[in-house]
Amino acid sequence: MIENNSKNNPIDAVILWVDGNDDNHKAKMLPYIEDKAKVNSEKFRTRYDQVNEIKFTIDSILKYAPYIRNIYIITDNQTPNFLKNSKTDNTYNKVSIVDHQVIFRGYEEYLPTFNCRPIETCLYRIPELAEHFIYFNDDFFLINETKPSDFFKDGLPILRGKWLKFDKDIFYKKFKKPRVGHKSIQQNAAKLAGFEKYYNFKHTPHPLRKSTFETYFKANENVLIENIKHRFRKTSQFTPQGLANHLEIKNKTCYFKNDLQLMYFRSYKKPLYWYKFKLNVKAKDKLFLGLQSLDRSPPHILNYILGWLEERMR
Numbered sequence: 001m002i003e004n005n006s007k008n009n010p011i012d013a014v015i016l017w018v019d020g021n022d023d024n025h026k027a028k029m030l031p032y033i034e035d036k037a038k039v040n041s042e043k044f045r046t047r048y049d050q051v052n053e054i055k056f057t058i059d060s061i062l063k064y065a066p067y068i069r070n071i072y073i074i075t076d077n078q079t080p081n082f083l084k085n086s087k088t089d090n091t092y093n094k095v096s097i098v099d100h101q102v103i104f105r106g107y108e109e110y111l112p113t114f115n116c117r118p119i120e121t122c123l124y125r126i127p128e129l130a131e132h133f134i135y136f137n138d139d140f141f142l143i144n145e146t147k148p149s150d151f152f153k154d155g156l157p158i159l160r161g162k163w164l165k166f167d168k169d170i171f172y173k174k175f176k177k178p179r180v181g182h183k184s185i186q187q188n189a190a191k192l193a194g195f196e197k198y199y200n201f202k203h204t205p206h207p208l209r210k211s212t213f214e215t216y217f218k219a220n221e222n223v224l225i226e227n228i229k230h231r232f233r234k235t236s237q238f239t240p241q242g243l244a245n246h247l248e249i250k251n252k253t254c255y256f257k258n259d260l261q262l263m264y265f266r267s268y269k270k271p272l273y274w275y276k277f278k279l280n281v282k283a284k285d286k287l288f289l290g291l292q293s294l295d296r297s298p299p300h301i302l303n304y305i306l307g308w309l310e311e312r313m314r
Contacts, residue, residue: 009131009132009152009155010069010070010130010132011067011068011069011130011132011133011134011148011151011152012068012069012070012071012072012129012130012132012133012134013061013065013068013070013071013072013133013134013135013136013205014071014072014074014123014126014129014133014134014135014136015054015057015058015071015072015073015074015135015136015137015138016074016116016119016120016137016138017054017073017074017075017078017080017138018075018076018078019078019080022078024077025076025078028076028112029112029114032112032114032231032232051294051295051302051306052080052081052082053138053139053141053291053294054073054080054082054138055080055082056141056306056309056310056313057136057138057139057140057141058071058073058082058092058095059313060141060142060143060312060313061136061142062091062092062094063142063313064142064143064144064145064146064287065134065142065146067147067148068094068134069094069130070094070096070130071094071095071096072095072096072097072098072126072129073095073096073097073098074098074099074100074103074119074123074126075097075098075099075100076099076100076112077099077100079097083095083097098126098127100112100113100119102125102126102127103119103122103123103125103126104118104122104125104228105125107122107225107228110225110228110229110231112231113228113230113231114231114232115230115231115232115233115234115237117185117227117228117230117233117237117238117239117240118227118228118229118230120135120239120240120241121224121227121228121240122228123135123208123213123240124208124210124213124214124217129210130210131209131210131211132151132152132155132157132207132208132209132210133207133208133209133210134151134205134206134207134208135205135206135208135241136205136206137203137290139203139290139291139292139293139294140203140204140205140288140289140290141288141289141290141291141309142205142287142288142289143263143283143286143287143288143289143312144283144284144285144286144287146287150261150287151205151207152207153255154255156209156248156253156254156255157207157208157209157244157245157248157253157254157255158207158254158255158256158257159199159201159207159245159248159249159254159255159256159257160201160202160204160256160257160258160259160260160261160262161199161200161201161202161245161260162199162200162258163197163198163199163200164183164197164198164199164200165197166187166190166191166196166197166198167183167184167187169197182239183200184235185237185238185239185242186198186199186200186201186238186239186242188236188237188238188239188242189238189239189240189242189243189245189246190242190246192223192238192243192246193243193246193247193249193250194250195246195249195250198242198246199245199246199249201241201242201245202260202262202264202290203262203264203290203292204260204261204262204288204290205288206241206245208241208244209244209248209253212244212247212248212253213240213244216243216247227240260288261285261286261287261288262286262287262288262289262290263278263279263282263283263286263288263289263290264289264290264292265278265290265291265292266292266293267293268294268296268297268298268301268302272300272301272304275301275304275305276304279305279308280308291305
């Protein structure tokens with residue numbers, strides 16, 4: 001079992017982050033987009049735009065997972081404003097910025113990239129990354145106290161999800177236009193690992209082992225290159241954390257947990273009182289909060305949720 005302060009089994013946290021509002025980032029992206037007007041469309045921008053959620057992600061880890069050794073933020077020559085403004089104190093001394101150039105070393109020809117899947121594929125290449133690490137998106141938050149045993153047991157990752165059939169094996173889906181999204185890239189990962197169904201994981205923090213990636217990609221560099229060479233999302237890509245999960249399952253080197261312990265919002269169309277009820281009543285027994293595309297929330301709901309997060313992280 002991994003203990004809180006074990007020097008032998010440290011746990012790191014890794015977060016992907018981009019400030020899509022940055023004009024330099026938009027300018028870097030433009031040469032690779034055929035339809036230049038697309039860069040300003042709401043549907044396109046929501047993958048890149050942010051409302052400073054990253055600060056709450058970091059604050060939640062510091063408060064509710066103090067056993068985390070290092071927190072790495074993966075960026076493309078950017079630094080969140082809250083870190084720029086906190087250089088005079090030690091609040092964020094666990095936090096380090098790691099540039100894309102570092103984790104793509106030897107594969108620089110595939111940069112710049114505007115696609116999370118290549119970046120996720122290279123996470124394990126962070127210098128001095130712990131064998132055990134937890135991958136967060138910048139819209140994942142811890143909202144209650146956690147323990148190392150919520151993520152790893154006997155040094156092995158704990159997977160939260162359920163088994164599902166591939167879309168091709170579900171009768172009614174054979175007649176629908178294929179949807180490319182979170183489930184389809186998990187299915188691609190499962191197929192790579194040799195499965196005929198897939199373990200569907202949800203939007204919770206992902207416990208991962210560096211050696212699982214190292215071993216697989218050392219033997220399958222062609223798979224790594226195929227996944228990192230696309231600057232924008234492509235249907236043939238796989239989710240690397242999904243691949244790692246299926247490799248752990250195949251090798252019987254993981255544990256399963258049915259309770260997601262998750263509260264997840266993917267849209268913000270309900271009345272404000274609904275979100276108040278969920279956050280103030282239903283969140284009490286949850287460990288994780290996921291807020292997808294919070295930048296698309298109406299201002300009054302956005303302000304309430306950000307205020308709630310601010311209070312929760314104090």
